[in-house]
Amino acid sequence: MDLQLVSLEIGACLLGIMVLLVDLWTPAERKAQLGWWVAGGLVGVFCYSFTIFDQGTGTGATGYVKDSLAVYFQGYFVLSAVLVVLLTQSYAARIRSGISELYAFTCFALAGMSFAAGANSLVLLFVAVELITITFYVLTSFERHRLRSLEAGIKYLILGAASSAIMVFGIALIYGSTGALDFHGVARAANGLNDDSMMLLYQLGVLMTLGGLFFKLAAVPFQLWVPDVYQGAPTPVTTFLSTGSKAAGIVLILRLLADACPPLLGEAWLRQLLALMAAATILYGSLCALRQRNLKRLLGYSSIASAGFVLLGLVTLSDQGAQAVLFYLTAYVFGVVGAFTVISVVSEESSDEDISTLANLHQRSPLMATVLTLSIISLAGVPPLAGFMGKFALLRAAIDSVAVHPVMPWVIGAALVGVVISFYYYFTVIREIFWGKGRFWAEEAPSTEPLLCPRAAEVVLLTCLFGLIGLGLFPEPILFIAGEATEYLFSAN
């Protein structure tokens, strides 16, 4: 196997181990500063691995492929990992156990995601998913002194393990019915299946594997873990869960559907199932978020709704839909990271995550107020921000597929209703920032003291600000790359 092909993964793992080693000789008060080095290291490793791609090193028969789709997602994962590492650094004061381990685990999770981006066989798919999930078991319960963090860890462990079990069973069924493990082999074998019972096993296997991946994506009915885990996990971990882990699920679903399931793509039931899930996910997420007061929980439900929009793009089973999904995710990362960063800084000062802690933010920190407002508006999908372009691209792909897919108008209707509902809770956050009254149950007026933002968080916020406006006004570069990455994904079949 060509080791250069997986240089990004190896680099991320080495970086993680190095952090653990360097930690031994670093004085306690300077450990948090390691974050700068990790972030820089990740960017360096990514640039190196990108040059490999440029030289045109192709695929191997190893179950791993580094095509433009993989590189797009790897870039996406590195971007969100870098932002998360910087966010972790500004969160360091609240971590009582070693901060370096948090950095290291982020690197390991990144390696898993990066493998997922290029996974071309069921084995690597499972290994990648497990590498991500097991790392996140540890990461979610990292604040051991907080009961909520432990609770989140346990919940994620139990539900995650159950979904892994379902997925591995599905993989076994696929292997049993087709006798192949790499995606293209599975597709070839499945095309030749003429035994009905074997076909049934194969279909069941695909569905169960997809189920395991939908767990990562947090699509209904695999969404139950989201609110508790999002609320309990340390904020940087929550951020990485909703950007990295979710996207890893998406890239695997895209590849599995496009490469391993061509015989199923024409089936009406698959589209109907996906369509139903998309509609249910969007409506569930939006409706449940309506009454949330805990900011992380609110964003947890909003991330369920976003998963629904991703599904809206997947239902189309078209290159255009996949392109829209890729762009939507990139737009999404800036919105989510921006929002979580502000929440992390604000909640540190008041040791509370209630929405009322945002009161007077416009006065206490104009930068944070601006970024949070823009993030929220972008998540809601209002021009001129990145999120609007994402939703626009998704809607365009969805409406384009109406002709071939009769269920589509209903899903689009549900999506539009979901968007209108989501405006309510998103704008509630904006209201708190600009004219919130603070805690309605307490007597004292909300603080108006200036709120200082740590340097690392400031860098994250400015990056998000730039990304949100930049992608909103000039989406062309990313749209173009996303188009290249998905060019023959579905149409090749």
Place this chain on the structure above:
Amino acid sequence: MSPLTYIMGLPLAMALILAVVPSEKRQFFRWGARMATLGSLLLAIYVFSAFDPPITDQPAPLPAQGTEESALENEYGYKFTQRVEWIPSLNIHYYVGVDGIGIVMVLMAALVAFAATCCAQEIRTREKEFYILLLLMTGGILGAFMSLDIFLMYFLHELALVPTFIMIGVWGRGQDKDFAAYKITLYLSLGALLTLAGVIMLYLQFGTFSLLSMMDHATQFAGTEAGAFSATEQNVIFALLMFGLGILVGLWPFHTWAPLGYGAAPTATAMMHAGVIKKFGLFMLIKVALPLLPQGAQTWLPILALLCLGNILYCGLVAMRQKDLNLLIGNSSVAHMGFVFLGIASVTTIGLTGAVMVMVAHGLLAGLAFGLSGYLYSQARTLDMEKLQGLLASMPFWGTLMIMALMAGCGLPGFANFAGELTVFFGAWKVYPVITTIGIWSALVIGAVYMLRAIRTLLHGMKGEQTPEVEDLKHWQRLPYALLVAVLLLFGFYPKLITDKISKSNATFEQAKKGQTPTEEATE
């Protein structure tokens, strides 16, 4: 670069500049915003006057060069165009230009925007944020009226959504301002999303976002089966656009956000929203929905005509019962939208010309009325008409303008509203005789009842016992109001100024009429 880009760009650029100025420099924000909107206004006047060059100086019309678009621009009478590639992956361009309808709307919008920034003196806290939001809103809506790419049109219009919410919430008035802010946001976003779905479907049918290419395509294939899309598709898209845009305008029964929102909004926001932003829905109906979907229009316009009766009649009756001045103006402004809808539903050249005239006249009028009531609120801290009586004695200038505004609202000849409404009735008479009769009746009677009643209680008679001490407008404060009244009168006495421009958009009207049955065309 087209001067239109500067008209839109000035407020947006100023918003960016204000964002980096420290918030202590309070005078800077006020004057910066005024300068930017004044610049836009002067440019808009220049474009308005340069739209038709005098015949003597006119060079021979340029032969259509190179691109297909520039040939179409000549054909459909668009000027000051500028086209730049923006998002090639989605086939979206930055494409601006105006025809007759566009230029009168831009002029009206710039005028009201300048007046609104001048009337924003009541804002004494957090000026920086307020003026940034106001300028964003202004730049966006000015751009929406000049966009020739319907994606850009939608995109720029949506810039106003979030500023409206924050402005009502932070600087709004009354107990219900939170409720009003949410209601206006949810309604407007619903309308916008339906419109977006319609826009995307139009794009998928025509394969372009360019309004001109769409028009060309629709003209070529009108009446033929080949290449044109089916009546079913037209019906679906037209319904999406009609209801989506209808919600944005306050079409009955989706109008309830409007009076509430305007009642709670700060003065400048109410002026911009009621005067300018609300006209966008009508503008897009006339420019996009009617010419591109003639068959869909044929199906849905009779329903629109019925619904507009709800605006004219129902909202007029509601306005009669209002005790709060702002709610009265708000409801009457929703009622006036009914006339525009009626003009649109008639799809006759006269009716549509009248509709555009009412849009311009009502934009100025709504700006004036909300500006005046906002000034009164800043003086008296209430708009309850039972507490405010006999104001004419203590505020002669304000009172005179208020009488003029209310009179213009009930269609007094001499104001541009009269000219517009009359034209609408002429146009609609043959198509919808019954509805037009009811419309005329309610415009004359119901409108007169609430407007005259307001004049009686508010202005005439003795000063009421509970009426607080108020001061009249002084010196420079009078400028924005005087400007709006002057233009209303100018267009009222000399409507040819705008009808000449509007008639340049004849191609749009002709195309819109293609879907109507020949008998109706013959009756004109």
